[in-house]
Each structure stands twice: as C-alpha cells, then as structure tokens.
Amino acid sequence: MTDSGKEKSASRRGFLAAAGAGAALAAGLGKAGAQGAKPDPLITDIQDWNRYLGDGVADRPYGKPSAFEKNVVRRDVEWLTASRQSSVNFTPLHALDGIITPNGLCFERHHGGIAEIAPDKHRLMVHGLVEKSLVFSLEDLKRFPGRMNRVFFLECAANSGMEWRGAQLNGCQFTHGMVHNVMYTGIPLRAVLEEAGLRTNAKWLLAEGADASLMTRSIPMEKALKDAMLGWGMNGEALRPEQGYPLRLVVPGWEGNMWIKWLRRLEVGDEPWQQREETSKYTDLLADGRSRRFTFIMDAKSVVTNPSPQAPMLAKGPNVLSGLAWSGRGAITRVDVSIDGGKNWQTARIDGPVLPMSLTRFYVDFDWNGSDLLIQSRAMDETGYVQPTKDELRKARGVNSIYHNNGIQTWHVKANGETENVEVL
C-alpha cells in the first residue's frame, strides 16, 4: 500500500485502501520500463527491476537465498559454550513459515565438531547379541527393500533449557530454535537388525557416531524396532555434513541427542550402557538430587514465532499471529492461543499437513488495537496431553535440569510493537 494508506490502516479494509495511486499506476505501468522511457519516479521507486537483464541460469548451480535475506541464518550464543566444536546454534524460527526447515537452516549441536566423512568409505557395523555380525556400506543400505520418506521434528533435549529459571533469551530463535523438521529418506532400522538376527535377550541397542566425540546412546529395542530409521537423505538430498552425513539414526519423537549422527556402529545388548552422554549429560536432575531416568520422549510443546522478540508487531490493524506445535507422542490435535497471559484462550487455525511427530503450523488472524499483549500458545496432542506452564514443570521437577522444558512461553508485545520474552507469574 502507499504511505498515505498506512496512516489510516486501523480497519481491515482500511489498510488495503490504495487511494488514487492504483489507478495512476495502472495508466503509467504496462511496458513503459521495457521500452526505455524514463519512468515516473513513483514507478521507479516501486519497480524498475525490469530495465536490467538479470543473472543467467548457469551462475548458481546450487542456489542460495537472496542477499536481502542475509539475516536469516543460524545463530549461536557466544557465552553459552567454551568451544565451537562442542556447541550449538539455533534455527531462525521467527523468519520461517510452513513446516519444512530448509536444510541450510537446521540448527546444529556438536560434541566434537562436524565429522568429514567420505561416503564410499563409511561403514555401519551391527554386532553384539545378534546371530551374525554385519558391516554395511551406504550402497548396501540403499539396496534394502522398504525405503521410506517421513517428516519428523528433531528437538534437542536442552531446547528452551535456559528458560527453566526464568525468561533469559530474547528471541524464539534462541529460546526454541533447537528444533528442525525435515523429510528423511532411509530404511527402517528394524530391517538391518532383522538381517543380523536378534537374539532372545536383545533388549537394548547402542548407537555410536564416527565423530571426534564418539557420541553413544542406549536405545530400547522396542523403539528401535517400532519406527526408528537409518536415514541418509533430508528434504530430498543427501544429509548435510552437520546433520550426520552420510548416515544418521532417526528416532521419531525422541530427544535429538539419540539421533546419532555419522552413525558407524550398532551394538545389541541386554541392558543400557550408561554412557557419559546419557548419565552425566542428558539426564534430568531433580530438586531432591535424584535423576529422572530415561526421559527420551519430547512432550508436546509450542511457541508463537510471530510476533516474537526478533519479529515484532509492525502495525495496528489486521495481523497474522503464527507459530509451531509438536509432540513426540504423535500428532498435534489442537493449539490454543492467549493474548492476555493465559486468562482467555482461543483455538488457533492449524494449516498444512498435520503429521505425527512433525512440526505443525498454526495461525490466528486478528486485529491489533495497539494495546499491550501477553501472547502464549498451548499445544495438545492425540494422547490428550496438554502443554503445561513453566511453573507447573518447576513444581514437579525443580530447576536443576536444563532438559525437557516444554512449558508455555510468553511474549510481551508493547504498544510500539516491540516484543519481549517475559514470565507470567
């Protein structure tokens, strides 16, 4: 709309009023630019791009985003970790829409940096309580029957972890950005385990990565056989190096740390291994000093991505509130949104594919009158689970842990549109 239109944009139809400008443009536009005539300044300001030949097709064999989108990137928090190799960065949720995370923007969490692996030399070994130890190349795995493609969210157990003790980080990229959602290509993990032949006491699986941290996690055999995958593709192409190229474990709905990247070894056993990354780390310490054991599932959670601190409200009148919901227990069935800090709730409009253990997009179309808002969202899943408040979580578990914070998030929208991370007590 024109600037004059902006001034009087309080009503839904008002903000779309283009006054006389539309008609004037209609007369002046057409093919004027292409014919080389000096364009009217108003038109130039709007669109004179057509006067120049652009880049051709061979210039970008693998395309990149527009230079105008240079701020839509993964970001890290410098003080959070001592080294870059054992660190994390965050998906820019506030700048994305729909449910697919572009591969280049999927958050990273490494414990020993990104392993650089030649795919033709990589091997996956299966051994332990099996009839026959096996070693597979990537090409072997690609010859298995039953190849499949599934969209799943992957969330770090520590996502929103800094918020346990109160509002800390100002932006949903930082509070909730350790999650991404892509379509994986691979085969059922079950297929290779059955090929090796499980012994009767095969109850647990140890998965080991080929990175410098030798990341290892114990996985119950029941989950391994149910819906876990060996994945080599994401969103159509090969896994990205930082996501475990050429092979990772896909453990739908369970904490991201278990989705072993650069997967090289699967050992079958009869009990959990109690490795470092499942005892001293990735275990939730309770207030009384005991630990919650085996907190694998990521419970239902949601966040409003727009508005949020990095994407403030821009104007009064019609606005689209948008957000994401997900659950490790299945499909999202409903998302409620509050604009008054949880006193009143309305049910959001869910749009796009609703898939089990996948990010789910919701919207609320509303008119903003310029008053302060306390925006919250609350997800429900097909098991009937309802996303709790942070206080409910703290009462149950204390504040020692940095893991599994799926509490309701609050954004404070001020009259000038600025939006802040706050706590509603």
Next chain:
Amino acid sequence: MTDSGKEKSASRRGFLAAAGAGAALAAGLGKAGAQGAKPDPLITDIQDWNRYLGDGVADRPYGKPSAFEKNVVRRDVEWLTASRQSSVNFTPLHALDGIITPNGLCFERHHGGIAEIAPDKHRLMVHGLVEKSLVFSLEDLKRFPGRMNRVFFLECAANSGMEWRGAQLNGCQFTHGMVHNVMYTGIPLRAVLEEAGLRTNAKWLLAEGADASLMTRSIPMEKALKDAMLGWGMNGEALRPEQGYPLRLVVPGWEGNMWIKWLRRLEVGDEPWQQREETSKYTDLLADGRSRRFTFIMDAKSVVTNPSPQAPMLAKGPNVLSGLAWSGRGAITRVDVSIDGGKNWQTARIDGPVLPMSLTRFYVDFDWNGSDLLIQSRAMDETGYVQPTKDELRKARGVNSIYHNNGIQTWHVKANGETENVEVL
C-alpha cells in the same frame, strides 16, 4: 559390505553377508581411535574420522551440502539456448529422493535473467475490471487472513520437449528435470481479488512479472479463484531469487510459465490478452498447422529416476527402483512399472505423502539377474487418466510442438549396468 561380500551378492541375504570381518571389527573398534592408538589399517580405511576435531557450529551460518555431493547440481545444456538470460537448467532428479526438492536445486527457466528485487520496495498492483485499484506491499500481503502452506509440483510446459522426436538427452535430469516440488507459503489469490472487488464481466486475469522479459500470461478467472496462491515462501524460507523473490504466482497443476515470478501486476479483464508468451510460445502447434489453444493443465506423467543414465545399476541382486509421478488434475492413485519395455507391468509401492498436484514417490524392490532391462513407468491419477505412450501422443498431436510431452519414458539397462535413453517402438 566387504569386497569379498560383493563377489557373492546374487541373493538378497547374500549381499549382506559380512563374513568374519564383522566380528573382527567388533573387537577392534570401540574407542580405539579416540584413544590415539594407531588404528588397524582395516579400521582406518573404514573410519578414522573420529580422530580429528571437526568444524564448529559458527562456520556455516547458512549450511551447504557436503563437498562429496558437488556433482548434485542444476545443470544446463549449452547448445539449447542462445543466451544464459533466456535459458533453462534442470533439477538433478536422479540424485534426489522423497518428494521435496531442496530450494537450491529447483530448476530455473528465465526469459530475461533473474530480477533482483528489494522486497521492501516491491509492489503488487491489482487493477482493470475491479471496483477499486489496489497496490500492495509484501508486508500488506503478509497481514491478510487465511495464510496457507501447500506442496505443489511446478513443471515447465517444455519438460521432456526434446523427446517428442525420439530419445535425445541421456539422463532424467535433462529429459524430465524441468520440474520441482516445494511447500509454498502465501495467501489465496482469491483474497486480493475479492478485496479489489471483481466486476461482473471479470473473466480473465493478466499476471505480469517485474523481470526484464516482463513475462505476462492470461489466466482464466475460474482457476484464479479456485486454488491459485500469491506465494512468498518456499520450503519454509523466502522464495529464492531465481524462483521469483519476493513474490510469485502459484497456479497448482498448470504449466510453470503461468506461475509468474517477480509478480508485480494483476489486471482483470473479460478475455485473454494473447501475449507473446502464450501465442508464439507456450502454444502447441499441431501437425496440420493449427494450434491447440489453452493447454494449461499438466497431464499425469512419471519417470523412473533410478536407475537412469546418470544413475546406472551398480550390482546384481537386490535393487531399489525409484521414480516420481505427478498430475495436474489431482492426486496420483497408482504407478505401474515395466522392466520389459511395456509388455508386463507391476504396480509400484507409493511411499510418503500423496498430495494432489504434488510429486509422488514410488519404489519397486526387485532382484536384478544381470539381464538387459527396458524400464518404463506409467502414472494414473484420481480422474482415471492414464499416462500415454509417446507414440499415442505423436499420433494425436504430431511432432511440431515441444510442449506437453507426458509420454512414457524408456531406459535401457545393459548387462554392465549402463543405462541409456531409448525408444521402444
């Protein structure tokens, strides 16, 4: 698998036999690498990546594919067009899986190069047979109610066009790679047309791009109101420059040329405009010199992506045949595959989301005994339409046109695994 395993890989279980190597590795692996001991050569050859710290998280704010995937890129055919600005490149279908095309690999077709547009200055004008001419900024459009996310294929009308006269290009990237499939974010086109207010004689819409070619196409109002979108997002992020950043028309199931990129103008009228790009181009010339008029819909089509000339058969024994099917008339209901040039057919396994007017992935798990194959696929859609042979198309329409070739494709797999584009007559 080990090399010795490869030798005896005729049977399904045979190719997975790792002989004694598995057990030897089981003993030698574990944490040996991390402890700095000189690894056994066999183990080194397999995986010594864990001995080195990898790159940290801040090194790739917008991630890229592995260097080992450098051949998975869009490619063009140099002799096909006189200039790079009015040219085409092709999606590497043979190297992808699932149904989502990564944004960086979506084929390009430009008529005046890639317009470079500042999103905050871009405007969309709606005028003509409307109650009120309107001009929208991108932010205006993002404030409309009813935002939506939908996965659609986009296929150039000239996809497979070179094949009308016989097998020409050796690779499905070149024969079928003018198609991609992403999730679009935007609003219904209907919303802005209703905001402007359509007059009773509003029967057609002219869409104009802001590129140097001022691409313009006439679109029936019925389609515009039914399911067309104004799209600003693809696969979660902003449109890529080469796909019309910051705004494009989305015309589900219809030929790609109508999905006007860099969309700046929508004129409402009572008849088609008969612009250059819908008369001298993008119109199908029949054998008798007359033209088929208004060939907007992309009929059901499919192609086997693996094996194919760029992705030959690697070994006998278990193999996974894979391919894509799509229809502009709705959802794919069935895909049949033949390995003997169309004499016998078997129904393929469709995997993953089956969405209307979206690429759909199919597989056939089979054992290859090393004999010659003539591989074909045949798609069927929910209207009952069955993909025809190329000969059936030629009989009906002659060979003057380069558009709308949705005929059955044949790959000849030779005993050594090499695969060629051939015609079965």
